Amino acid sequence: MAILVRLDRVLLERRMSLTELADRVGVTIANLSILKTGKARAIRFSTLDALCRELGCQPGEIISFEPGPVDFADEDEVEYGGA
Amino acid sequence: MRTLGPGSVSSFLKIILDVTWFVLWVVIGALALAALAALLLSFNTELISKIELETDIGDRRLLGPALASALLAGALYMGGVLLIVGNLRLIFKTLTAGDPFHPDNVGRLRLVGLILAGLELGRWAFWGVAALLLPKVDQDGGGLNLTTWFSVMVVFVLAEVFREGARLRQEAELTI
Incomplete structure (x- = not known):
């Protein structure tokens, strides 16, 4: 993703x-870690x-857009098992 | 009306599914035993000729194998229904756990649809073979059942709905 x-x-x-x-914003460390590593959707x-x-910052300091190839491959990652 | 927990529609459906599950096991067991008994009886033509059974089968020697085949086919049919109920119970387990759009439910629903279609095709095959081997027997029930095929279509549509639900669920999981 380019974000x-x-x-x-x-x-x-x-x-x-x-x-x-995580303590200050009330979000779990696991979720913040997902966000930090760029795995969040x-x-x-x-x-x-x-x-x-x-x-004490602006949204643009946390997230930014860098043009590049868009990778939507992870959209089909759900495995439909159960059979 | 409550959606989950005691007194809800889902708890009522769960009871129905559980009862059906156990009744099916009993019926399958009884049919399998009866099929075995019929098969064993078919070896003793004297004994089977003494059994008073109202049937269109002319040749009494065919009575045992025909009865055993019919009972076995019935047991297989019920086995298919048991698989459907088993999958529905698993789907229900995810519902009561508060996670109805679990990715596994997509596969379970597709399997239910395939089993429904398979059962209908099996029924046709059974009646086709019966018509060939026992032409004198009344061949009722071998026709096209639109309700069944409509049910198959409904299940596959629901499977696709669940597939999208599972995708949205994953997206929600990765929304911080």
Whole structure:
């Protein structure tokens, strides 16, 4: 995906750990880790609002767009078993 | 009306499915035993000729094998129904766990649709073979059953709905 999450950089600049941020914004470390590693499919405005408030930054500092090949392969990753 | 928990429609359906599941096991067991008995009896033509059974089968020697085949086919049919009910119970388990759009349910619904189609085709095959081997016997029930094929279509449509549900579920899981 061409959307990049720069949460690790912002955290480094603020000298804040992921655990502390998770406590402050009320999102689990696992979910923040998904967001940080760019595995998230979407982000709620409420989450973005909490992140910007606690990190004292603009949304553009956390997420950015970099043109490149769009990879939608992960959209069909659901495995339909059960038979 | 409650959707889950005691007194809900789903709990009522769960009871029906559980009862059907156990009744089917009993019926299959009884049919299999009866088929075995009929097969064993067919070896003793004297004994079978003494059995008073109202049938269109002219040749009494065919009575045992025909009865055994019919009972076995019945047991297989019920086995298919048992598989359907088993899959429905598994789907219901995900519903009561609060996760009805589990990806496994797509495969389960597709399997239910395939079994329904297979049972109908099997019924046709059974009546076709019976018509060939026992032409004197009344061949009722071998016709096209539109309700069954409509049910197959409904199940496959539901499977596609569940596939989309499973995709949305995964998307929701990765929404932070």
